[in-house]
Amino acid sequence: MFAKLHRKSLPLSLGLLLAGLSTGAIAANATPAVDAGAVAASQPVQVTLFLKLRNEAALEDYIKQTVTPGSAHYHQFLTTSQFAQQYGASNDAISRVQSYLQQQGLNSQVLPSHLAIRTSGTTAQLNALFSTSLHSYVSREDGRRFHKPASQPQVPSTIADVVDVVSGLNNEREYRSHRTSAPAFTAFNGQHPNIQPLAAGSTGSNSNPTASGIPGQYTVGDVANFYDINPLYDRGVLGKGSTIAIVTLSNFYPSDATTYWSDIGLQTKSNRITQVHVDGGGAIDGGSGETSIDVEQSGGVAPYANIIVYDAPNGTGNGYVDAFAQAVSDNVADSISTSWGSPEIYNFAALNINGASDTDTTDVGDLRAFHSIFLEAAVQGQSLFAAAGDSGAYDTARGLPTGSAVGDFSAPLTVDSPASDPFITAAGGTTTPFKYAFGTGPTESITQESVWGWDYLQNYFNTYIGPNVVNLFSNGGGGGVSVYWHTPFYQQFTNGIRTSEPNQSLVYNDPVAGLTTDLILPSHFHGRNVPDISLNADPFTGYVFVSTYDGGLNSGEGGTSFVAPQLNGITALLRQSTGHRIGLWNPQVYAIQNIFGYGWFTPFHSIRAGDNWFYYGKPHYNQGAGIGSLDVANLDMFLQSGF
Numbered sequence: 001m002f003a004k005l006h007r008k009s010l011p012l013s014l015g016l017l018l019a020g021l022s023t024g025a026i027a028a029n030a031t032p033a034v035d036a037g038a039v040a041a042s043q044p045v046q047v048t049l050f051l052k053l054r055n056e057a058a059l060e061d062y063i064k065q066t067v068t069p070g071s072a073h074y075h076q077f078l079t080t081s082q083f084a085q086q087y088g089a090s091n092d093a094i095s096r097v098q099s100y101l102q103q104q105g106l107n108s109q110v111l112p113s114h115l116a117i118r119t120s121g122t123t124a125q126l127n128a129l130f131s132t133s134l135h136s137y138v139s140r141e142d143g144r145r146f147h148k149p150a151s152q153p154q155v156p157s158t159i160a161d162v163v164d165v166v167s168g169l170n171n172e173r174e175y176r177s178h179r180t181s182a183p184a185f186t187a188f189n190g191q192h193p194n195i196q197p198l199a200a201g202s203t204g205s206n207s208n209p210t211a212s213g214i215p216g217q218y219t220v221g222d223v224a225n226f227y228d229i230n231p232l233y234d235r236g237v238l239g240k241g242s243t244i245a246i247v248t249l250s251n252f253y254p255s256d257a258t259t260y261w262s263d264i265g266l267q268t269k270s271n272r273i274t275q276v277h278v279d280g281g282g283a284i285d286g287g288s289g290e291t292s293i294d295v296e297q298s299g300g301v302a303p304y305a306n307i308i309v310y311d312a313p314n315g316t317g318n319g320y321v322d323a324f325a326q327a328v329s330d331n332v333a334d335s336i337s338t339s340w341g342s343p344e345i346y347n348f349a350a351l352n353i354n355g356a357s358d359t360d361t362t363d364v365g366d367l368r369a370f371h372s373i374f375l376e377a378a379v380q381g382q383s384l385f386a387a388a389g390d391s392g393a394y395d396t397a398r399g400l401p402t403g404s405a406v407g408d409f410s411a412p413l414t415v416d417s418p419a420s421d422p423f424i425t426a427a428g429g430t431t432t433p434f435k436y437a438f439g440t441g442p443t444e445s446i447t448q449e450s451v452w453g454w455d456y457l458q459n460y461f462n463t464y465i466g467p468n469v470v471n472l473f474s475n476g477g478g479g480g481v482s483v484y485w486h487t488p489f490y491q492q493f494t495n496g497i498r499t500s501e502p503n504q505s506l507v508y509n510d511p512v513a514g515l516t517t518d519l520i521l522p523s524h525f526h527g528r529n530v531p532d533i534s535l536n537a538d539p540f541t542g543y544v545f546v547s548t549y550d551g552g553l554n555s556g557e558g559g560t561s562f563v564a565p566q567l568n569g570i571t572a573l574l575r576q577s578t579g580h581r582i583g584l585w586n587p588q589v590y591a592i593q594n595i596f597g598y599g600w601f602t603p604f605h606s607i608r609a610g611d612n613w614f615y616y617g618k619p620h621y622n623q624g625a626g627i628g629s630l631d632v633a634n635l636d637m638f639l640q641s642g643f
Contacts, residue, residue: 033137033172039147041124045134046279047168048318048325049097049117050369051089052161059087063378063423064489067583069642075580077381080112080331087379088114093162100159104129113329113376116369118322126169130154134169146172146315152353152364165369168318170352173365175249175320175340176399177290178387178416178564180475182216182539182556195540198433198445208233210264215434215541216556219264220300222543223566226432226536229301231633232573239302240269242572245333246294246307246565247323249314249340250287251277253548257295260546261303268303275309276330278323282311287340289547289554294339294565296545301569308333314340321369324418328377334575335582336377337385337427337568339561343395344417344484345506350519358517367417367484374423381581384424385567387560388531389416389478392453393614393623396506397474406511412504412521413614415480415530422488425585426530427563428626429477429537430607431456436540439465450610451617451624452477452538452558476612477537477560479623482527490590491529496621500525532586534607534625535563570632577636592638593627603635604628 039045053059062078065071078086089097094110094117101108101119106129109118123134130153138145148170155163195215207230210221224230254273261268273295275281282291291311299307310327312319320340327336347365349356377384391398395414402411419426429452435445441464446456453476461470481500491497502523508516536542542558567585574582582588589603598606598619607617607625615623 033139035150036136036138036145039123039134039136041122043123044120045123045126045168046118046120046316046318047126047166048322048369049119049163050165050167050321050372051093051097051115051117052164053087053372053375054090055087056375059375059379063375063584064587066379066381067587075381075583077581077583078379080329080380083376083379084112084114087376089162097159097162100156111325111329113325115329115372115376116325129156130166130169132169137172148172148352150354164372165366167321167366167369168316171315171317173317173342173346174315175342177249177287178339178341178390178478178559178561179290179293179557180390180539180559182542182558194437194443196435198435198447210266212544215432216539218536218541218543220266220297220566220569221264223301223535227629228631228633229570229573232577232636235577237573237577239305239569239572240576242302242305242335242575243333244298244302244305244307244568244572245327245336246291246298246309246568247320247327247336247338248282248287248291248294248309248311249320249323250282250291251284251311252288252291252295252309253284254295256292256546256548257299260296261300263546264300266300266303268299269306272299272305273307273309275311276326278310278312278326279316279319280313282313284549286549287314288549289545290339290561292547293545293557293561294337297562298337298565298569298572301566302572305569305572321366321373324370324373328373328380328382331380331382333382335383335385335568335571337564338418339387339564341387341389341416341419343399343414344420344482345396345414345519345521347417347484348519351506359520361483361519361522363484367421370418371421371423374418374421378423378584381583383571383582383585385427385564386419386424387416387478387564388419388426388428390429390475390537390559391478392474392476392612393480394474395478395480404509406509408509410505410507411474412506413480413501414521415482416478419478420482420485420528420530422485422528422586423584425567426532426626427560427567428479428531428534428624429558429560429563430534430625430629431538431610432536432541434541441465446610448609449536449605449607449629451534451607451612451615451622453610453612453624455611455613457540474613477531477534477624479531479612479615479626481525481529481623483522483525485528487526488528488586490587493594494590494621494627496618497529498623500527529621529623531626533567533589533627534629535566537563570630573632574636574639578639582639588639589627589635592643598628601634603631603638605631
């Protein structure tokens, strides 16, 4: 099947620290940094002013109605101009902001949604505008330079009643892609790892001709087998008339996707990929493989859907929110996915503002900006998906040195953003059934689809090779409880919803000051629970993909970055089948699960086994796999019936 492609070799020695392998760089807001002084006054800086919504409560109510059968506005999605007129900033408010910026010598560009205004100027101009001083910092962790305000920025009183968030003054954060590789252990006593399929997955179907049937080399055809997508293909439902969007932070080679589809024998629509470079676009870099994955998976699940790739630069402060805002304001795509994120807590004042209290969980980052964008998408009927993360229940552990040594951080229970927002569907990860053996150890099996967490491998190595030889903490499907977003309406009556755990803190072992508490997380907070829906993401039961940047064909790849685009592609199929946009998934899928539970005719398979290092699989909602994995044919049946 893959004869035309070069297979990349990934040798790793047994005994290496294998946790947290990622192609996306991450600079944590909590990482200690050295103040290198004020940024040069003439240095250009671009920022985006996100404007306050009008009638936000009414907007949320309208969104509920669009996905609630029998409501007055069921499936009456708005256009971008209708959103701007009813919920975006008023013309007077926009004129006031633009006039004020012009007085400061700054030009401006308004999004058609009236949700944001982009502007740029010199450091001196923006320092004066926001009554702060941008300083350059050098990370002690990796030497990366970035800038951020040395003091809390102040929105001018003239426009403070209009501006909600200023994004771009701080470019400390680099989002990471939620892609993980299976550790390719070298031979042990002359033997190589033995990985074999145990079952076809959730439904037992094996009818898709593009499937490989081999764990670690699965294709989109295997996804169709696992999650009962084939009945839609048999009816000619291939995503025709649907448009998928990918929001990403790296540019890519579109030929990677066409090569992947061709080499698995998948017939697709030609000339289907359009690229939109936001804020100058992303680079061809270590994240390019992520973009390739997103396009290959979403466009492979829905082979006749159109695809728009919105790429923006990483580490600019406002690139990510700008790309999302553009994709939603354009309102061409019926569904949008992203596979990038960072810990939710990195937005909090305690980790961003000099002198802030270690209990200050005020949002000074982009959580509010993302939220406004996602509300617009929901009312326009655009379905959104975000990877929930690959660090299990401990989202910060994947990007920070974690342990008890000098220079290490603690590992509090945390979730990933933007997946934690209540108006996006958080894509979690499972392990599909397979059997495995390493070296001289015995063969063991995962006998049912389980929450993805590599402690099952950790236990194997500890038992048969020796304790502490391999450290796999905390690779697994992201999940837990938000400590910023409250429990949304659609989770209020869901069995298994939890509050945040007590005694969770982000502590740094400073080489000079000793143990330093950077943030104390709220206890027993009634927060939004993630993930929502999960599909196979474990690299040991993972996938092949093609990335020129990564050397061609890669196998043994996984992470929730595969699940988000797969759900995106599934939505394109549902869009064609039902004849309309699907809208925000969450209220619909939770209502179906709450009423009908699990069974042969329902759209969901409960994930009762496995764990993500803290939260365990259960016969109901759990923070490892959400409400479970999908039976897509059954979900299509429910949506067609107008439930």
